[in-house]
Amino acid sequence: MDDPAAGHVLYMARLWVKQSADLVWGPEDLRVFGTCGVAYFEGPAADDGDVVVLCEGKLTASPDALTVKCQECGEVHHVADLLADIRGKVRGEPMAPRAVREHLQAKARAFIKKKDFENWVALGALPYVLDRVTSSGRPQRIYFPGDVLHVFEYMRGRRRTVA
Numbered sequence: 763m764d765d766p767a768a769g770h771v772l773y774m775a776r777l778w779v780k781q782s783a784d785l786v787w788g789p790e791d792l793r794v795f796g797t798c799g800v801a802y803f804e805g806p807a808a809d810d811g812d813v814v815v816l817c818e819g820k821l822t823a824s825p826d827a828l829t830v831k832c833q834e835c836g837e838v839h840h841v842a843d844l845l846a847d848i849r850g851k852v853r854g855e856p857m858a859p860r861a862v863r864e865h866l867q868a869k870a871r872a873f874i875k876k877k878d879f880e881n882w883v884a885l886g887a888l889p890y891v892l893d894r895v896t897s898s899g900r901p902q903r904i905y906f907p908g909d910v911l912h913v914f915e916y917m918r919g920r921r922r923t924v925a
């Protein structure tokens with residue numbers, strides 16, 4: 763700390779870490795976690811006309827971040843909590859593979875390739891239920907969107923560590 767040369771090296775090392783991370787993942791590779799949602803009061807404190815407002819700050823962070831700070835209100839969210847929250851919201855009703863992928867794209871901004879989905883099925887990574895209401899008479903496999911999202915997050919994390 764007291765050695766100016768050492769301080770300089772530390773400063774440079776921090777830059778190198780940032781630059782190398784940018785080289786590998788790209789500087790704008792941000793994950794979107796939806797809106798902040800923290801409740802706060804708006805209006806004069808003594809007034810009974812106070813309104814509870816939910817913070818609408820957009821939460822984004824780099825893929826490796828463990829926490830996300832809301833740029834609007836400063837609330838710090840844990841990524842694990844946000845993911846659990848998103849999973850809870852999208853678990854939903856079981857549906858066919860194509861519908862699951864469309865659902866997750868719309869609700870959780872998770873873009874899942876058809877090929878990836880088929881790979882996870884082949885690996886036995888996706889729990890399924892059998893839908894008995896089919897015209898062909900053969901039960902079709904349907905999937906909970908929340909389970910698929912869970913596997914998606916896991917696979918993405920694994921790909922990063924391996925690379």
Ligand SMILES: [Zn+2]
Pocket residue numbers: 798799800817818819832833834835836837
């Ligand atoms: Zn906020």
